[in-house]
Amino acid sequence: MTTAIAEIDLDKLLEAETISRETVLHIKAQVHSSRENREKLDKKIEALKVDIKKEHDGARAKDLTLLLGICKWVVGRIKEAAELLKEVKSRKLGAYFLGKCYQELGDYNQALECFERAKKTDAEEFDIVMDIAETKRILGNTDDALKIIKSFSHSHANSAELYYQWGHCLDDMGEYQEAFNKYEQSLKIDPDHAKTLFRMAFNYDMGGEDEKAIEYYEKCTKLQPTYKNAFINLGILYEDKGKYDDAIFCFEAVLDAEPTNVRAALFLKDAKASMAMYYDEEVSKKQGKESEVLNIPISDFELSVRSKNCLEKMNIRTLKDLTRITEADLLSFKNFGETSLNEIKIILSQKGLRLGQALEGYSEADLFSKINKDQDTDFVETVSELGLSTRCRNALSNAGIETIGDIQEKTEEELLQEGVKENYVDELKEALSKVGLSLKTNDDCEADLEENATE
Numbered sequence: 461m462t463t464a465i466a467e468i469d470l471d472k473l474l475e476a477e478t479i480s481r482e483t484v485l486h487i488k489a490q491v492h493s494s495r496e497n498r499e500k501l502d503k504k505i506e507a508l509k510v511d512i513k514k515e516h517d518g519a520r521a522k523d524l525t526l527l528l529g530i531c532k533w534v535v536g537r538i539k540e541a542a543e544l545l546k547e548v549k550s551r552k553l554g555a556y557f558l559g560k561c562y563q564e565l566g567d568y569n570q571a572l573e574c575f576e577r578a579k580k581t582d583a584e585e586f587d588i589v590m591d592i593a594e595t596k597r598i599l600g601n602t603d604d605a606l607k608i609i610k611s612f613s614h615s616h617a618n619s620a621e622l623y624y625q626w627g628h629c630l631d632d633m634g635e636y637q638e639a640f641n642k643y644e645q646s647l648k649i650d651p652d653h654a655k656t657l658f659r660m661a662f663n664y665d666m667g668g669e670d671e672k673a674i675e676y677y678e679k680c681t682k683l684q685p686t687y688k689n690a691f692i693n694l695g696i697l698y699e700d701k702g703k704y705d706d707a708i709f710c711f712e713a714v715l716d717a718e719p720t721n722v723r724a725a726l727f728l729k730d731a732k733a734s735m736a737m738y739y740d741e742e743v744s745k746k747q748g749k750e751s752e753v754l755n756i757p758i759s760d761f762e763l764s765v766r767s768k769n770c771l772e773k774m775n776i777r778t779l780k781d782l783t784r785i786t787e788a789d790l791l792s793f794k795n796f797g798e799t800s801l802n803e804i805k806i807i808l809s810q811k812g813l814r815l816g817q818a819l820e821g822y823s824e825a826d827l828f829s830k831i832n833k834d835q836d837t838d839f840v841e842t843v844s845e846l847g848l849s850t851r852c853r854n855a856l857s858n859a860g861i862e863t864i865g866d867i868q869e870k871t872e873e874e875l876l877q878e879g880v881k882e883n884y885v886d887e888l889k890e891a892l893s894k895v896g897l898s899l900k901t902n903d904d905c906e907a908d909l910e911e912n913a914t915e
Contacts, residue, residue, distance in 0.1 A: 468497055470504045474527050481556060481587065488534045492685030498535070505531050522547070526554050533557050536718070538564050552578050556588065563591070568599050586612060590621050597625070602632050620650035628659060636663075654683050658690055668883045670697055681710075688714045692724055699731050700849045707731040730850065753811055754780040760863060761807050767800040782808060786816040843867065846891040852884040864897065871900045 468490045473483055491497045508528040515521040529544030530553070542561040548554035559574030572595045579588040589608060597605035606629045609622060616622050627642030640663075646656040661676030674697050680690035695710030711728035714721050756779050758771055770793055776782060782804060790796050790804070808814050842863050843856055859878040861867055867888070870878075875885050892898050 468500070470500055474504065474531070479527070479530075479553065481553070484530055484534065484557070489684055491534055501531060501535060505535070522551070526551060529554065530557055533561060549574065549577070559591065559595075563595060568595050571595050572599070586616055586619070587621075590625055593625055594628075597629055597632060602629050605629050618649055620646040620653040620656065622646075623649065624653060624656045624659070627656070631659070631663070652679075652683055654680060654687065657683075658687050661690065661693070665693060665697070666881065668881070670700070673697060681713075688718065688721065688724075692727060695727055695731065696850050696854075699727075699734060700851060704731050704735040708735075727850075754778065754783075756811075758782075763803055763807075764800065766795060767803050770796045770800060779808065779811060779813060782815060783813055783817040790815070846888070846895070848887060848891055852887050855880045855884045856888070867892070868897065868900060875899070 468487060470487070473479070473487055487501070491501050505528065508524055508531065512521060512524045512528065515524060525544050526548045529541045529548065532538075532541035532544065538561050542558060542565065545554050545558035545561060549558050555574045556578035559571045559578060562568070562571035562574060572592065575588055575592045575595060579585050579592070589612065593605040593608040596602075596608070606626070609626050609629065612619075612622055613626075623642045623646035627639040627646065630636075630639035630642060643656050643660050646653050647660075650656075657676050657680045661673050661680060664670075664673035664676060674694065677690050677694035677697070680687050681694060691710045691714045695707040698704070698707035698710065708728060708731050711724045711731060714724035715728065718724070757777055758768070758779070758781075763771075770790075771777075774785075774790075774793060776785065787801060790801055791798075805815065843853060843861060843866075848856075856862075856867075859875065859880055861870070872885055872889070875888075876882065880888075889899060
């Protein structure tokens with residue numbers, strides 16, 4: 461259950477002789493629930509650093525290193541925590557929290573080794589055993605994980621964590637209804653069990669049941685400490701429903717806690733842009749399309765290796781860069797010849813542009829106008845122009861699909877095999893049909909094979 465927020469006495473709690481895993485988890489919950497407690501812990505971290513410098517090798521130095529490593533794990537400075545805890549991994553508590561660090565860093569074999577080391581003195585410590593089972597499952601040893609979990613099904617029948625881990629194993633095995641039943645048992649025992657709430661939300665999200673997903677993600681975001689991915693996923697769902705203020709709040713909440721989070725920053729930018737789009741939707745759409753043409757990267761086009769290398773060395777990355785350089789400039793570069801020049805000209809002409817155009821007194825707006833005159837305004841070049849939902853765009857991006865050309869090289873079956881959910885494929889097909897395009901069919905594939913055979 462959620463722990464009540466209270467001021468904590470860190471000096472009393474962080475005593476090497478008496479500190480336990482339970483105490484550390486209590487500190488973490490309180491620190492993430494209160495700005496005052498977080499500031500206290502930050503000061504404690506600085507004090508521990510000073511104390512360590514005063515100590516030489518010995519038990520006291522090891523005690524302080526252990527406490528500093530644990531404190532850094534609590535505040536999310538995982539890599540720093542791991543480096544400190546490596547020095548005290550011979551201690552049970554050091555091994556355990558080093559295992560937690562490795563888990564968060566994705567080094568699951570090392571995590572498993574640390575957890576095994578931590579439980580050597582007491583094989584019946586349930587929380588460590590559940591960490592071992594979870595790590596085994598992540599490593600793909602689902603049968604071993606399930607065997608461990610079931611061995612505690614009688615002695616810990618009232619444990620929400622046990623049913624969560626059991627359900628996750630069944631999820632991974634494709635036994636979705638049984639997994640759902642275990643998650644429900646977990647929440648009956650503890651309605652605020654964070655892992656179970658997030659997993660339920662995620663499953664509803666992937667299944668396209670947005671309202672249910674939102675309900676469970678919202679429950680996650682009210683817990684302390686919170687799941688940053690719950691905020692991000694909830695923000696995406698809000699954005700899809702046009703609740704841009706709520707989406708922005710979610711992404712900003714992540715950035716408040718973790719200013720360098722790249723995903724949250726990108727989604728925040730997208731949500732803010734979506735709000736701005738409604739100020740003058742037609743103008744915004746037109747300008748976005750024009751900007752995309754000029755900012756198309758050179759790497760999107762099929763050029764010879766020589767041409768690509770030369771352009772890269774000249775720091776030419778986009779079509780806009782090419783409008784700012786002349787033929788003479790290109791030809792003066794070593795190894796850049798007429799063949800490469802003609803390749804570039806063809807690319808630019810396809811977009812209604814030419815070399816040196818920006819040097820002829822054209823403003824960017826003039827270039828946009830030129831593009832609109834020379835191109836069909838309904839022509840769609842990138843996935844972002846199809847008006848897809850954020851989650852659909854993300855699913856396509858994860859499959860390496862960014863341009864219309866990428867899409868037209870894929871069949872429906874190939875998209876499904878690459879992890880794009882069926883509801884997103886349907887959304888994509890509908891969007892393509894509106895602009896007169898479609899996915900590749902099996903007949904197209906056979907025609908390609910015949911053509912290649914003929915060649």
